[in-house]
Amino acid sequence: MDELHHECGVAALYYLPQHGEKSSVWTGAPDQVSRLMPRMLLDLQNRGQLAAGMSTYNPDRDKLIDTYKDTGTVIEAFRINEPSKYASIMEDFAGRAAIGHTRYATCGGQTRAYAQPFERRHGCKWKWFAFAFNGQLTNFADLRNQLLQNHDYHLTRDNDTEVIMHYLAHEMRADDRPDLVEVFSRLGAKFDGAYNLTFLNAMGDMVVLRDPVGIRPLVYAQDGPLFGAASESVALQNLGFKRTSIKSLAPGELILIQNGELSVHRFAESKRTAHCFFEWIYFANVASTLDDRSVYLSRSRLGQELAKQELALGRVPLDPSETVVVPVPDTGKAAADAMAFALGIPSVEGLIRNRYIGRTFIEGGNRADKVKLKFTPLPEVLQGKKVLLVEDSIVRSTTLQSLLRHLREQGGVAEVHVRVACPPILTPCFYGIDMSTVKELFAPKFMSTKVPTVAEQDAMAKALGADSLFYLPVDAVARCIDLPTDRLCRACLTGDYPTAAGEQMYQLSLRNHATGGDSGRTYERPPEPLMCSVTDAGRT
Incomplete structure (x- = not known):
């Protein structure tokens, strides 16, 4: 009825060639797996139509992490109806790992500056990262004020996504490569609300995370060396992941891909789950399965x-x-x-x-x-x-x-x-x-x-x-x-x-x-x- 709008949809892909197996989902070159991202985002278009984008990781280019994003639907943002422009985008931003996002704004503006993923560049590879966010931090105003009062920060956007970026950057400030599970554990203790995150840094590390309450859905699957995650199962199923392999990430858990290996960790205690009932009634694609329902x-x-x-x-x-x-x-x-x-x-x-x-x-x-x-x-x-x-x-x-x-x-x-x-x-x-x-x-x-x-x-x-x-x-x-x-x-x-x-x-x-x-x-x-x-x- 166009009366109710959702925050966003997130997606992630990673090709892990050292697993040695073949993937039935992706048979192309490992460093081209990011070409699947627009297809995934099309299946998450119901979750946001204001902007779309992706960040990719490629160790063989100067820009280890590079981000493409624009306003409009997925077709508009990625120029899918303009074959030469679309092909150029796919070639320029090719990578073996990618995170993606479709956006509707519940806070912040509607310009490209607010489109996700957000990227923070740095000369130190583990401090150079991109991330995409689905949800809403209910203590956004508190977190923003703490940044402005205690850390001499300046915010250029009035939304919780930029606040998350600065808190992430603050956690990465040490001279030694941080333990990402501990990083997100500390952030989980500060954040209140709904927050599903996909994170990718210039070391090639990826994190896919679901908040401890599990308000928004998040699913994942693996097919041989190909890993995928998304806000809804239909985005994985339509890529070719077997329905039986698609699982919901438990609230308070994160998936870490580091040094070519995938592991699941608990980053926060889940005292209460509270899945948003509106996902089933209204928001989600009717073909999706969320939390096994x-x-x-x-x-x-x-x-x-x-x-x-x-x-x-x-x-x-x-x-x-x-x-x-x-x-x-x-x-x-x-x-x-x-x-x-x-x-x-x-x-x-x-x-x-x-x-x-x-x-x-x-x-x-x-x-x-x-x-x-x-x-x-x-x-x-x-x-x-x-x-x-x-x-x-x-x-x-x-x-x-x-x-x-x-x-x-x-x-x-x-x-x-x-x-x-x-x-x-x-x-x-x-x-x-x-x-x-x-x-x-x-x-x-x-x-x-x-x-x-x-x-x-x-x-x-x-x-x-x-x-x-x-x-x-x-x-x-x-x-x-x-x-x-x-x-x-x-x-x-x-x-x-x-x-x-x-x-x-x-x-x-x-x-x-x-x-x-x-x-x-x-x-x-x-x-x-x-x-x-x-x-x-x-x-x-």
């Missing part, structure tokens, strides 16, 4: 839960001749199909998404015009129908309101009933999803507790322009993902944040909302002593 099957179960709820409610006649299920493309489709099958009514593609509109073309303008550019209702299947419109989530609601008007005006629907395959979003996220204030959220304006009443959902439906609206209950999330609640981050549903700084940011956002000061992103504000208490739910 299929995204597609999870979304299908959400649809089955919606069907059970629909039968219990009995608000809409389930006559196949007059009622249809319509998904909001594309993330609502698996849930919609499963819901329709369980109810015995048709699931139809009543909304056709225009997949060929570029990101830049739809920027600016009003919300209604953007909806008309992105979605075309089909009156052939909608005219005069009662529509159960399946949406994956409602965050700010503005796009959905425009879409509902579009369905009535152009689709000719008789009724439109919104069914949300997610509970109400009540509190902000400080772990890499672009919703950091209470003010911007739709549901809290209507709810007095964490569980919406029928009357409150009817009021929301009226505000949206729908004939009715129902959310899934909170307890359905864990059932559908098939993970226990204590292994999921559901902070935006419950207000239970898995890290201390996340809880602090929530209280700050409540205070800002109460005083009318929540116009900016909460985690970009300077930390102050907080006196607010956490309320039950929406109204603050």
